[in-house]
Amino acid sequence: MREYAYLNEYVSLQLDSGKCTGCGLCQQVCPHAVLRVEDGKARIDARERCMECGACAKNCAFDALKVEAGVGCASAIIYGWLTGKEASCDCSGGC
């Protein structure tokens, strides 16, 4: 299975190690193994795989993770541009 990576340099994921308690929940919820807990602290292991889904930040009870979460979907972003609203993936059914 090939690894997918996307335009990493723009990803908004930020980790505040000072607040991290090493509970490991972020590593558990990340669908792309971006975060890894080592020696009692989480660290960003593979930034280029982050898709900004927001699962880690949402589940961090210690507020150590920040990410501008959203949908990585061109038509959602076009919708956002055209309507001035937040990009929303309102695709029907299958998505």
Add this chain to the structure above:
Amino acid sequence: MAEPASSQQKCSCGPAESETAKPADNPATSSCCPPRTDSTREDSISSCCSPPTSAVEGSGTPGCCETTTESSCCTEDDTAIRHSWERPGHRLWHFVCGFLPTPVGEVPQVSTRLTTLDHIGRWQMRWGIGRDRYRVAPGLYAVGNPDADSDVLVSANYKLSFDALRRELQGHDLWLLVLETHGINVWCAAGKGTFGTEEIIRRVRETGLDRVVSHRRLIVPQLGAPGVAGHEVRRDCGFKVIYGPVRASDLPAFLDAGYQAGEEMRRVRFSTGDRLILTPVELTGLGRPTLYALLAVLILGGIGPSIFSFNALVHRGGGALLVFIAGLLAGAVITPILLPWLPWRPFAAKGALVGSIIALLTLLIFGRDLGTADGFALLLALPAIASWYAMNFTGSSTFTSPSGVEKEMRRSIPLQAAALLIAAGSWLWAAF
């Protein structure tokens, strides 16, 4: 029958209604929809207002299920029994195979076997036919004969998610807590927040889950995590969120291992099969803008020295139409399939590459019949169109970030537009 569950989204089961529902009623009372006149195949009767008697019966047996060890499940062809479950104004979903008395009323038991109806429904969804929402009623369901110690799995009410889940649970005794995600799958709904903290808390309270089970654990699919803050769920309703694996097929192994998911179970993949499944709905979902563009190309083809000619419309317009369709297939079908093997990270670049290769091949074959200007137009237009449609596949992929997609679009849309404009100019000029 060709239209199972059609237009269920019209049933607006609003939150106001749910708040008034008494927990002592059937767990899924909230999902009661107003009686519908155009009812074809409807929300499960299970989910709507079981008669008061059954709730009373159930409420006396806190442990539940002891009396029903011989499951009424899988007598699904027994029409006499099915008829006894009928309620005026409702229709029973085919996957409901029995009802389990619990302290909060009767809970529908669902079959773990998919039937022809389920397969037809899935096929229709994959091709985008007939409807855009395919939902089951939210609330509490049972698989097998769960008791107060059985695990609770949380799921979305998109029927394909619901089917994918129950088919993996054969031989298990579990509760399914189905959230109202308006017929959207877990991951997308979590991104929107409809599969989220608040909905879990609301649904736990509404179903009276704390009276059905003695433990305080919820197994939530990992892909629900973008919408669910586990610590908030615990704080507000006392249930601890345990994140299960990404794929329903890994659930039995996860449960057997004492809620441990290996690294592989926690990763989202995007196999060739996954990408292939998406292409039909990608094509049928192109919608009006693409239809209008195709029509515009055809009509523009008619413009020429004689102002407008039908002959030119057929020949030049038809030719341009084929180029458009070739670009569309290159971007929306071939690029997604070849995705991991194409160079560069931006989807727009991958699409442009596939489009260029097809354009060059077309020129090699038909180049002699085309003039220089027409050939030039083809060489620019086909990659631009392919690039655009490839870029739109980002939304179907499982690894693109919004900030990356936006960056990619800001760079590539001007190039796509410029290429298309020059191509259109060259093509129209060639007519004179």
